[in-house]
Amino acid sequence: MRVVGCGLRRQFEDAWKMRFYAMLVAVLATLQFLLAGRSAMHGLMIGGVFGILGHWRATWVSSARVQGNSVRADLVRRLETMGYCMTRGPGELTPDLPRWSRFDSQNVQLKTIDGAVDVSGPYYVLKRLARNVAVES
Numbered sequence: 001m002r003v004v005g006c007g008l009r010r011q012f013e014d015a016w017k018m019r020f021y022a023m024l025v026a027v028l029a030t031l032q033f034l035l036a037g038r039s040a041m042h043g044l045m046i047g048g049v050f051g052i053l054g055h056w057r058a059t060w061v062s063s064a065r066v067q068g069n070s071v072r073a074d075l076v077r078r079l080e081t082m083g084y085c086m087t088r089g090p091g092e093l094t095p096d097l098p099r100w101s102r103f104d105s106q107n108v109q110l111k112t113i114d115g116a117v118d119v120s121g122p123y124y125v126l127k128r129l130a131r132n133v134a135v136e137s
Helices: 015-034 039-058 071-081 123-132
Strands: 061-067 084-089 092-095 108-113 116-122
Touching: 015 039, 039 123, 061 071, 061 123, 071 084, 071 092, 071 108, 071 116, 071 123, 116 123
Parallel strands: none
Antiparallel strands: 061 116, 084 092, 092 108, 108 116
16 A cells, blocks of 8 residues: 555645644744744744644645455454544545544545545555555555
């Protein structure tokens, strides 16, 4: 199972996540402006930007393909042990969290195409699945 990142356009489809990042950058920039001249604020701004970039990379919407239809049930079981549940339909799993505390890009979609299962979701979830799935693509 090889995890491949989706394009930048796909990342911007989750408007709430992008607004959240923009708000964080705006708050950090405002604090930087209001408290100019304090060296601790420079460190906070730099650390905050790197934290946002790290989070964006970890939650980057990615995809992977696993050969074999029989793997689908195993993937669903593994996702359920990771805190996901089937709420929207047979092919989409969402984190078992209140709606206000999660983004749509955290959802995992499973699609069966030509004898293989296409999995798309956050990078960190797919990398964890790739470590646990014994079937190679």
